[in-house]
Amino acid sequence: MLYRWIKRAVLLSMIGSPLCAGSAHAGLGGDVAGALADGSELHGIVNSITLATYDIQEITADAGMRVREYVNRDGVVFAVSWTGPALPDLRRLLGAHYGEYAAALAALNHPGLHRTLQVALPGLIVESGGHLRAYAGRALLPALVPAGVLAADLL
Amino acid sequence: MRSIIRIATMLAAILLVACKGGNGSLLTGNNPVVPPLNTVALTVDTGPAGAAGAINHPYVTVKVCAAGSQTQCANIDHVLLDTGSVGLRLVRSVLAAGGVSLNAETDAQGRAVEECVSFVGGQTWGPVALADVTLAGEVAAKLPVQVMDDTGAGAPPPPTCGANGTLINGASGFDANGVLGVGVFAQDCGSTCVNATAPLSIYYGCTTAGVCTAENAALAVQVANPVAMFGADNNGIIVNLPNLQNANGDAAVQGELIFGIATQTDNALPATGFTVLGADANGDFTATYNGSTTVLPALIDSGTDSYAFDDPAIPVCPSATYGVFGGFYCPTAAPQSVFAVNAGVGVNNASSKVDFAIADPHTFVANAAAFIDLAGGGGSARFTWGMPFFYGRKIYVGIDQRTAGSYTGPYYAY
Numbered sequence: 001m002l003y004r005w006i007k008r009a010v011l012l013s014m015i016g017s018p019l020c021a022g023s024a025h026a027g028l029g030g031d032v033a034g035a036l037a038d039g040s041e042l043h044g045i046v047n048s049i050t051l052a053t054y055d056i057q058e059i060t061a062d063a064g065m066r067v068r069e070y071v072n073r074d075g076v077v078f079a080v081s082w083t084g085p086a087l088p089d090l091r092r093l094l095g096a097h098y099g100e101y102a103a104a105l106a107a108l109n110h111p112g113l114h115r116t117l118q119v120a121l122p123g124l125i126v127e128s129g130g131h132l133r134a135y136a137g138r139a140l141l142p143a144l145v146p147a148g149v150l151a152a153d154l155l
Numbered sequence: 156m157r158s159i160i161r162i163a164t165m166l167a168a169i170l171l172v173a174c175k176g177g178n179g180s181l182l183t184g185n186n187p188v189v190p191p192l193n194t195v196a197l198t199v200d201t202g203p204a205g206a207a208g209a210i211n212h213p214y215v216t217v218k219v220c221a222a223g224s225q226t227q228c229a230n231i232d233h234v235l236l237d238t239g240s241v242g243l244r245l246v247r248s249v250l251a252a253g254g255v256s257l258n259a260e261t262d263a264q265g266r267a268v269e270e271c272v273s274f275v276g277g278q279t280w281g282p283v284a285l286a287d288v289t290l291a292g293e294v295a296a297k298l299p300v301q302v303m304d305d306t307g308a309g310a311p312p313p314p315t316c317g318a319n320g321t322l323i324n325g326a327s328g329f330d331a332n333g334v335l336g337v338g339v340f341a342q343d344c345g346s347t348c349v350n351a352t353a354p355l356s357i358y359y360g361c362t363t364a365g366v367c368t369a370e371n372a373a374l375a376v377q378v379a380n381p382v383a384m385f386g387a388d389n390n391g392i393i394v395n396l397p398n399l400q401n402a403n404g405d406a407a408v409q410g411e412l413i414f415g416i417a418t419q420t421d422n423a424l425p426a427t428g429f430t431v432l433g434a435d436a437n438g439d440f441t442a443t444y445n446g447s448t449t450v451l452p453a454l455i456d457s458g459t460d461s462y463a464f465d466d467p468a469i470p471v472c473p474s475a476t477y478g479v480f481g482g483f484y485c486p487t488a489a490p491q492s493v494f495a496v497n498a499g500v501g502v503n504n505a506s507s508k509v510d511f512a513i514a515d516p517h518t519f520v521a522n523a524a525a526f527i528d529l530a531g532g533g534g535s536a537r538f539t540w541g542m543p544f545f546y547g548r549k550i551y552v553g554i555d556q557r558t559a560g561s562y563t564g565p566y567y568a569y
Contacts, residue, residue: 043353063347063355085347086355087273089315102319109479111276111321112329113212115239115459116533127534128275131240132343132357134437134452135273136536152535 027069027095028124028139030077032057035069038092042067053146054078067093070140070154078144079154083136087128094139097124101139125151190419191292193388197396199408199525199542203233206326210479211460211525211542213396215335215412218289219245219255222297229253233332236412238394238552238567239456239539240336242343242378243288244272244279244301246325247308249332257284257302259309260376266360268376269309269367270301271316272343277323279303280312283358288381293414295384299377303328310361313369334458337392339438339565340555341374341383348372383554388415390557391564393422394457398547403514404523408546416551416559424560425549433503434565440500442538445493451538453497455550455567459541462511462530464495471532472516480516483531489515490528495538503566511543 026034026041035057039046044061057077059067065084069077077095082088091098104119104126105111116129128137138154145151195215202209213236220228231249250257259267259282268283281304288295302309305324312322326332336343344357350371358372382392396410417424432440435452442453444464451464461483469491474481490512497507514528527543544550553564562568 062353063351065355085344086357087278089356091315091318099319102321105276106320108276112274112279112323112331112334113235113458113460114274114276114533115454115456115539116463116537117275118465118532118534127536129534129536130275130452131438131454132272133340133345133347134439135275137534 025095027093028077028080028097028141029095030069031075032071032077034095035059035071035077038067038069041092042088053149068154072144072146074144076144078146079138079140081136081138081155083134083155085133085135087135094124094126097139097141100124101126127151191387193291193293193414193419194411194421195291197236197394197410197412199396199410200406201522201524202330203326203332206330208479209330209524211529212330213394213410213457213542213545214331215290217243217333217335219250219253219257219300220287220289221255221257222285222287224287227255229255231332235329235331235334235458236394237334237336237456237458238338238392238550239454239458240274240334240343241338241340241380242301242336243286243298243333243381244281244303244336244378245333247281247302247304247306249326250302251306255286257282257286257300259284259302260299262360262370262376264360266362266368267310268372269304269359269361270378271312271357271359272301274323274328277321277328278312278317279324279328280316280322281324282309283376283378290381290412290414293382293385293388295379295381298381298384299375299379301378303333310365310367313356313359313367315356329458335381337380337382337552339434339552339567341380342377343379344372344377345374348377349374380554382414383557385414388418388422389554390418390559391416391551391553394545394550394552396545396547399525399527401520401523402527403518404520405525406520406523408525416553416562418559424562429568430497430505430507431503431551431553431562431566431568432497432499432505432507433501434567435500438565439537440567441498442495443498444495444538449535450498451536453495453538453540455540455544455552455569457542457545457550459539460529461541462513462543463533463537463539463541464530465532465535466493469513469530469532477516480519480529483516483529484513485515485517486513489513489518499566503562503568509540509544 070079303324361367393413439452472485551568
């Protein structure tokens, strides 16, 4: 029932309902409408993929950029993943959680010397890695990950 | 009689010159062409003044001149040798202290070309400028370099670059006065930055008012691999570091960085026992760790200070009791023996199993700079052979589309 409502909300926001567009929260912790707004921001095409316990809003943009936003059955984005020749705007993708991620980076010893990085905070886990031409990473909210879903599934 | 002596003297002189030229130099008239000096000292130590405490950082000194100038030059010490990135990046305040001021390139609209590069732990921001760069006897003239703008003299970074304190333009970002990126490509970004429909957030054009807009950048404009731009010895590099004298840590290690592969007598390809790992279009080969079937993108990376990979079964050293080694791996039964299997991509598809060990950093020599058997986690998406892999090996880095003997880049080899 809730799932059907979400589908309707997706369609409405695609048509451009001002109510839904106005309440869009982008990125982690956000909603589906926010994921679609992220797609516009990335100049990408959005594909919805339905899986057993969650959906993926997959944004495919130019030059091999791909962002996935993982939506649980409550309509909340519980994880995001990215891959591409440039780092996407993590302020947008990590949403309200960007601040604590940035604080963890700023606390690093010699931050320039990482090709891979893991930030594990109580409410946020981020893996980021790569170099020019090939970046990849993911961020998730552990409390909202559906039962039985592994971090390794979220790529 | 005099003419015989004259002829004999000339013959003797020619013979002398010919003998001197026995090392592969070309005899043309009276002027043998001596190949350029193609090695620079490579030192692992604790880092530059003002940003010390480095672990497993290899450094070179780079001579940087404003393009076309013979006088506005500085020898920049403690530039980090980075086989995992491409391009020379220099801290602006360090250049200024050396009396060198590099001016930003401008684009077709007259805007300053600037660049934001993500190094995972942070981002560098600053103008792309042309410099004449000299390493040993090799010169890269009018080389596009990135000035890491720690003084804020140029346009401020756009909101997506280095937000919330993640800008790493100063010497403390890399524990170095600059980064010498000598990886497998000639330009740092490549074709995806040349004509993307929506320009990537890497190169920018900035107005004098400081408004920066992401834009495409032609290959000739992009920050370039200095080695690829040398007149000779420009098909790759060899990193040659000896093994540690003390297995638990050395205060310093002296080695050499050699320019060119199979171009001179000092950079010949090995006859046997040579593993060549072709890299993909992103510059990575692949590796599997300790028997796992998960194939990971991999690098041989002098810019990474340890073996870096994910092994959730190995405990992590707590910062409280391990200080600077907090966050690295602390195996319960140390040293722990593990292995990884490398596989090349494309034509150079060798497969190579490498055994290595992970020690407990409590066994390390205090305040030393170089360590083997140091490993740490960093994410499950990559496997990185950092500096411990370099000690006691010659590491070859072959540049994209450049040949050395029967090998064509991009590749990493040992």
